[in-house]
Amino acid sequence: MTATQPLWHLLSTVRAASRRSLRDLNADPHRFAAFSRAQDDLLLDFSKTELCADSLALLLRVAEAAGVGTLRDAMFAGDRINVTENRAVLHVALRDRSATPLMLDGVDVKAEIRTTLAQLSDFATAIRTGHLTGATGRAITDVVNIGIGGSDLGPAMATLALAPYHDGPRCHFVSNVDSAHISDTLKPLDPATTLVIVASKTFTTVETMCNAHTARAWITRALGEDAVSAHFAAVSTARDKIREFGITPERAFGFWDWVGGRYSLWSAIGLSVMLAIGPARFRELLAGAEAMDLHFRTAPFSENLPVLLALIGLWHRDVCDYSSRAVVPYDQRLARLPAYLQQLDMESNGKGVTRDGLPVAQPTGPIVWGEPGTNAQHAFFQLLHQGTEIVPVEFLIAAEGHEPELKAHHDLLVASCLAQSEALMRGRTLEEAAAQLRAKGLPEAEVAALAPHRVFPGDRPSVTLAYRRLDPYTLGRLIALYEHRVFVEAAVWNINAFDQWGVELGKELATAFLPAVQGEAVPADASGSTRGLLAHLAPRPA
Numbered sequence: 089m090t091a092t093q094p095l096w097h098l099l100s101t102v103r104a105a106s107r108r109s110l111r112d113l114n115a116d117p118h119r120f121a122a123f124s125r126a127q128d129d130l131l132l133d134f135s136k137t138e139l140c141a142d143s144l145a146l147l148l149r150v151a152e153a154a155g156v157g158t159l160r161d162a163m164f165a166g167d168r169i170n171v172t173e174n175r176a177v178l179h180v181a182l183r184d185r186s187a188t189p190l191m192l193d194g195v196d197v198k199a200e201i202r203t204t205l206a207q208l209s210d211f212a213t214a215i216r217t218g219h220l221t222g223a224t225g226r227a228i229t230d231v232v233n234i235g236i237g238g239s240d241l242g243p244a245m246a247t248l249a250l251a252p253y254h255d256g257p258r259c260h261f262v263s264n265v266d267s268a269h270i271s272d273t274l275k276p277l278d279p280a281t282t283l284v285i286v287a288s289k290t291f292t293t294v295e296t297m298c299n300a301h302t303a304r305a306w307i308t309r310a311l312g313e314d315a316v317s318a319h320f321a322a323v324s325t326a327r328d329k330i331r332e333f334g335i336t337p338e339r340a341f342g343f344w345d346w347v348g349g350r351y352s353l354w355s356a357i358g359l360s361v362m363l364a365i366g367p368a369r370f371r372e373l374l375a376g377a378e379a380m381d382l383h384f385r386t387a388p389f390s391e392n393l394p395v396l397l398a399l400i401g402l403w404h405r406d407v408c409d410y411s412s413r414a415v416v417p418y419d420q421r422l423a424r425l426p427a428y429l430q431q432l433d434m435e436s437n438g439k440g441v442t443r444d445g446l447p448v449a450q451p452t453g454p455i456v457w458g459e460p461g462t463n464a465q466h467a468f469f470q471l472l473h474q475g476t477e478i479v480p481v482e483f484l485i486a487a488e489g490h491e492p493e494l495k496a497h498h499d500l501l502v503a504s505c506l507a508q509s510e511a512l513m514r515g516r517t518l519e520e521a522a523a524q525l526r527a528k529g530l531p532e533a534e535v536a537a538l539a540p541h542r543v544f545p546g547d548r549p550s551v552t553l554a555y556r557r558l559d560p561y562t563l564g565r566l567i568a569l570y571e572h573r574v575f576v577e578a579a580v581w582n583i584n585a586f587d588q589w590g591v592e593l594g595k596e597l598a599t600a601f602l603p604a605v606q607g608e609a610v611p612a613d614a615s616g617s618t619r620g621l622l623a624h625l626a627p628r629p630a
């Protein structure tokens with residue numbers, strides 16, 4: 089029996105005994121004040137969840153009993169909490185601007201971080217000002233970041249999110265090994281004015297290396313072999329492999345094994361973001377994350393946004409048994425946030441064994457999915473409102489857009505966001521539906537036939553994250569908030585959020601099947617299904 093198990097039982101009992109509808113709970117005019125918290129202008133409203141004072145107090149005890157604070161402090165101290173890879177977890181050090189050294193194996197990692205950040209800033213500035221040009225002397229107008237997973241999703245998400253701050257070259261992202269991705273991306277670009285960044289922690293990921301070689305051939309075909317040095321940069325922990333690829337050491341930016349791929353936006357992996365918005369704005373992004381780190385380290389759990397967001401997630405997953413959560417940013421520039429969070433959350437917490445290798449005691453990471461609002465309303469909100477599955481929703485909304493001249497758009501956006509959480513919470517009863525139809529003058533037979541279709545069960549939980557404006561500082565806070573939320577949930581489940589063994593088997597089999605796809609013998613242990621598919625997909629004579 090783990091220390092938290094009795095508390096989970098108690099939570100289920102409390103829920104069963106004192107359950108009230110969200111509509112009923114929200115009739116209390118003091119509920120918003122009691123069930124919302126803020127870090128400066130960043131507000132977390134969870135008054136439209138089922139939590140009550142008792143359940144919240146019990147959840148806070150769960151966090152204490154699970155030792156969340158101890159594990160958090162161990163992470164910040166550089167302890168090797170990634171037990172299956174024997175690594176420290178120090179992405180937080182990448183945004184820690186304090187002068188205090190942080191020693192790991194006799195090396196001050198903070199000094200190394202400062203040096204790399206300065207090198208990145210110098211390189212980004214030189215490209216942005218045209219001081220460093222392509223091989224023909226023309227300024228760089230376009231950057232293509234080639235990477236996948238954490239070497240793509242973070243920079244791609246942040247670059248789109250910060251579009252109003254772009255004043256550097258245009259950034260493009262190629263991740264999929266599907267030739268369509270690199271082909272469509274490179275087609276409109278001019279090799280003479282394009283910089284390619286090969287971003288890969290390991291520099292061995294097959295998709296990235298395949299795309300990198302295709303980009304290399306594109307450059308050399310147009311500009312000759314000598315142009316590689318002027319048109320490529322690389323970000324990796326494997327400097328020897330960068331050199332083998334032909335990228336010069338001055339354009340090789342390192343990071344460290346203690347930065348997990350999905351936590352690496354803050355490292356040199358963020359180079360494309362820095363090229364787009366400039367080093368000063370990139371530092372604002374880091375400062376936002378640092379502010380959230382400080383809040384996570386110092387705020388009491390009852391006021392601590394990452395802890396509370398995690399406890400709400402745990403409540404929904406393990407007490408209410410909801411198997412997914414939808415992230416719906418009412419912010420078009422956060423369109424890639426759901427995809428980014430899918431990796432952050434599901435690659436971190438999609439685990440079935442504890443840190444000690446034992447089966448977990450309860451369901452762990454939920455399925456994370458979503459799309460920006462208002463588009464989502466016209467796609468999957470039907471199911472959220474009237475389907476048989478309850479999906480807690482996480483809304484994100486800014487008080488201000490970046491286009492003051494188009495305020496009418498933003499007003500509609502805000503109204504739509506608030507309307508959706510209200511509708512999910514409030515619902516519409518059969519009597520209310522019937523009354524509406526009667527008010528339209530429909531005959532009683534039609535009222536009876538149509539009213540059931542117009543009932544909304546309601547009582548569907550959501551949280552809202554509301555902030556003043558999506559600037560670099562706020563984006564930094566939001567991402568760090570989600571990172572720490574994942575951390576706290578993992579700590580409570582006693583799983584390791586920092587490895588990803590679940591991606592290995594598919595990679596191994598892809599390597600084994602490639603020769604068969606290319607016409608060689610099918611591996612003896614391939615299933616009948618896979619043999620049939622290989623035969624069906626085999627090239628046909630033209």
Ligand SMILES: O=P(O)(O)OC[C@H]1O[C@](O)(CO)[C@@H](O)[C@@H]1O
Binds near residue numbers: 239349
């Ligand atoms: O940066 P790399 O080494 O190319 O790895 C890319 C991605 O592949 C994974 O290892 C597995 O999908 C991710 O964790 C990582 O972000």
